[in-house]
Amino acid sequence: MSNTKNVQAAVAYHAGNVNVDELPWVPYFGDAKFKLLKVNPVTGQNITLLYVPAKMQLPAHFHPGQVIVYTVQGSWRYLEEPWISKPGDMVFEPAGSTHTPTAVGDEDVITFNIVEGTLDYLGENGEIIARDNWESFLKRYLDYCEAEGIEPVDVTAF
Amino acid sequence: MSNTKNVQAAVAYHAGNVNVDELPWVPYFGDAKFKLLKVNPVTGQNITLLYVPAKMQLPAHFHPGQVIVYTVQGSWRYLEEPWISKPGDMVFEPAGSTHTPTAVGDEDVITFNIVEGTLDYLGENGEIIARDNWESFLKRYLDYCEAEGIEPVDVTAF
Amino acid sequence: MSNTKNVQAAVAYHAGNVNVDELPWVPYFGDAKFKLLKVNPVTGQNITLLYVPAKMQLPAHFHPGQVIVYTVQGSWRYLEEPWISKPGDMVFEPAGSTHTPTAVGDEDVITFNIVEGTLDYLGENGEIIARDNWESFLKRYLDYCEAEGIEPVDVTAF
Amino acid sequence: MSNTKNVQAAVAYHAGNVNVDELPWVPYFGDAKFKLLKVNPVTGQNITLLYVPAKMQLPAHFHPGQVIVYTVQGSWRYLEEPWISKPGDMVFEPAGSTHTPTAVGDEDVITFNIVEGTLDYLGENGEIIARDNWESFLKRYLDYCEAEGIEPVDVTAF
Numbered sequence: 001m002s003n004t005k006n007v008q009a010a011v012a013y014h015a016g017n018v019n020v021d022e023l024p025w026v027p028y029f030g031d032a033k034f035k036l037l038k039v040n041p042v043t044g045q046n047i048t049l050l051y052v053p054a055k056m057q058l059p060a061h062f063h064p065g066q067v068i069v070y071t072v073q074g075s076w077r078y079l080e081e082p083w084i085s086k087p088g089d090m091v092f093e094p095a096g097s098t099h100t101p102t103a104v105g106d107e108d109v110i111t112f113n114i115v116e117g118t119l120d121y122l123g124e125n126g127e128i129i130a131r132d133n134w135e136s137f138l139k140r141y142l143d144y145c146e147a148e149g150i151e152p153v154d155v156t157a158f
Numbered sequence: 159m160s161n162t163k164n165v166q167a168a169v170a171y172h173a174g175n176v177n178v179d180e181l182p183w184v185p186y187f188g189d190a191k192f193k194l195l196k197v198n199p200v201t202g203q204n205i206t207l208l209y210v211p212a213k214m215q216l217p218a219h220f221h222p223g224q225v226i227v228y229t230v231q232g233s234w235r236y237l238e239e240p241w242i243s244k245p246g247d248m249v250f251e252p253a254g255s256t257h258t259p260t261a262v263g264d265e266d267v268i269t270f271n272i273v274e275g276t277l278d279y280l281g282e283n284g285e286i287i288a289r290d291n292w293e294s295f296l297k298r299y300l301d302y303c304e305a306e307g308i309e310p311v312d313v314t315a316f
Numbered sequence: 317m318s319n320t321k322n323v324q325a326a327v328a329y330h331a332g333n334v335n336v337d338e339l340p341w342v343p344y345f346g347d348a349k350f351k352l353l354k355v356n357p358v359t360g361q362n363i364t365l366l367y368v369p370a371k372m373q374l375p376a377h378f379h380p381g382q383v384i385v386y387t388v389q390g391s392w393r394y395l396e397e398p399w400i401s402k403p404g405d406m407v408f409e410p411a412g413s414t415h416t417p418t419a420v421g422d423e424d425v426i427t428f429n430i431v432e433g434t435l436d437y438l439g440e441n442g443e444i445i446a447r448d449n450w451e452s453f454l455k456r457y458l459d460y461c462e463a464e465g466i467e468p469v470d471v472t473a474f
Numbered sequence: 475m476s477n478t479k480n481v482q483a484a485v486a487y488h489a490g491n492v493n494v495d496e497l498p499w500v501p502y503f504g505d506a507k508f509k510l511l512k513v514n515p516v517t518g519q520n521i522t523l524l525y526v527p528a529k530m531q532l533p534a535h536f537h538p539g540q541v542i543v544y545t546v547q548g549s550w551r552y553l554e555e556p557w558i559s560k561p562g563d564m565v566f567e568p569a570g571s572t573h574t575p576t577a578v579g580d581e582d583v584i585t586f587n588i589v590e591g592t593l594d595y596l597g598e599n600g601e602i603i604a605r606d607n608w609e610s611f612l613k614r615y616l617d618y619c620e621a622e623g624i625e626p627v628d629v630t631a632f
């Protein structure tokens with residue numbers, strides 16, 4: 001592995017603050033947008049803020065790993081579940097769950113999301129038609145920065 | 159392992175919402191308080207909201223595992239670091255970091271915290287004088303519920 | 317979540333030994349077989365022994381999460397990589413890697429595998445044609461036990 | 475965080491094989507020795523082979539995080555548990571467990587160990603008297619290499 005570098009050297013040995021104001025909202029589905037806060041290319045953990053306009057529904061997806069969602073603003077639910085998540089609530093998703101997010105109420109929704117692995121978007125027969133992971137979120141972010149002339153933050157630094 | 163039970167049976171196969179209004183603020187250090195949202199006794203992951211009054215400083219501590227903090231309200235810093243974290247920011251703490259949290263500014267601080275393992279509180283010579291983990295947070299929560307006559311939520315259910 | 321049970325109650329607070337002799341080799345691809353040692357339905361972690369006959373090649377697959385492989389017996393490689401792994405070696409696979417395992421040499425291969433999430437088997441155009449995770453491995457194991465009249469071990473107990 | 479580097483750049487995007495023959499046995503407690511295979515300074519995960527002479531007992535210790543042990547050679551137990559682990563068996567240790575390892579039988583023991591976080595060695599009253607984690611294992615390994623004139627492998631590369 002002579003072409004690899006040292007993760008020890010890449011770690012600051014210090015807690016780092018991600019200043020949310022330095023990160024752009026990157027277009028996602030329709031008018032939904034995300035901010036990419038941190039990705040870990042070793043474990044696949046990816047951490048985002050997600051913005052979803054009031055009443056918008058996102059595509060159904062499957063998670064191979066665990067997901068934690070903290071609701072920052074607005075209310076939302078999964079079509080498959082009986083609850084509604086409101087600001088201050090946390091949603092815990094065990095590995096292997098499938099669901100369809102939708103914003104409810106009149107307020108736009110913002111969530112803070114910690115995903116282990118991928119989001120696998122599903123077609124009508126449950127087949128995987130698209131996926132997002134640390135690498136695709138990073139590409140979307142860097143492509144957007146390049147198109148908009150924004151200097152990207154290194155979200156892979158620790 | 160005939161005395162153990164089945165985690166498969168314990169998992170709902172569904173994402174669950176933790177309703178923050180159903181959880182009490184449990185006294186922690188001085189006027190600091192926490193809400194315990196979820197603990198995983200297999201991995202040691204513990205998820206809390208932490209309330210720290212304006213200007214309060216918490217004890218220095220070490221983390222054997224990784225920590226993610228999302229700042230909900232107020233501003234805070236670690237005495238050892240140059241940054242200030244404000245609402246919407248995220249702090250990422252690699253395993254093995256040590257620091258002393260303090261609230262800054264006039265507003266009380268609330269953070270959402272995902273800790274892998276323990277917080278090891280340190281004495282003047284760096285020795286470990288106390289620790290919190292999934293088990294001690296759970297005990298603090300259940301003891302408080304019993305003393306106050308509150309029906310506890312099962313924060314170990316998935 | 318009134319229909320869920322308590323993971324705290326499901327955890328023995330003790331280290332448990334998985335006796336490999338109590339677990340059958342379950343047919344997998346062709347003459348390849350696996351023993352399922354443990355699955356965690358919350359995190360998606362699945363732990364197996366994999367037996368691959370000498371010179372057999374397995375299908376190409378993608379991992380959304382991290383994988384650790386310890387080589388117990390025989391030698392093997394990924395078609396995409398320059399190294400050969402022999403007994404006592406460990407292979408570390410960062411999240412998002414894709415590869416095609418093949419046994420090399422004259423000896424049958426046995427590996428000990430810790431997978432976070434899924435194995436996504438890929439078709440000729442990189443599309444996902446099948447996947448295995450904690451749930452499908454568990455189903456394969458339980459179905460085999462039922463067909464063979466074997467009393468299954470509860471590999472979801474901690 | 476201008477003094478940190480890029481973990482993305484540090485990741486090979488490929489599975490890597492750790493050749494066990496390139497790693498020395500590093501002295502640990504008494505005649506016990508370890509080989510350090512990989513450490514992750516972000517998550518604190520540390521992966522080792524441990525050699526324990528027949529009949530040797532190691533100090534009692536606590537784990538804040540989860541541990542997986544695969545028994546390669548010899549038989550061993552924890553004084554606190556009823557089972558004996560033999561070659562091919564796996565021991566799963568939930569976060570927060572405490573135990574005292576001892577080799578049993580006439581054969582020297584070798585185990586493959588994946589530890590999330592630290593080993594906290596305990597004194598007679600349960601106080602923490604020493605600890606090992608990714609950083610201390612790495613220091614022990616690098617110090618030994620320097621003392622013996624061995625070129626170290628970069629066990630933090632991915």
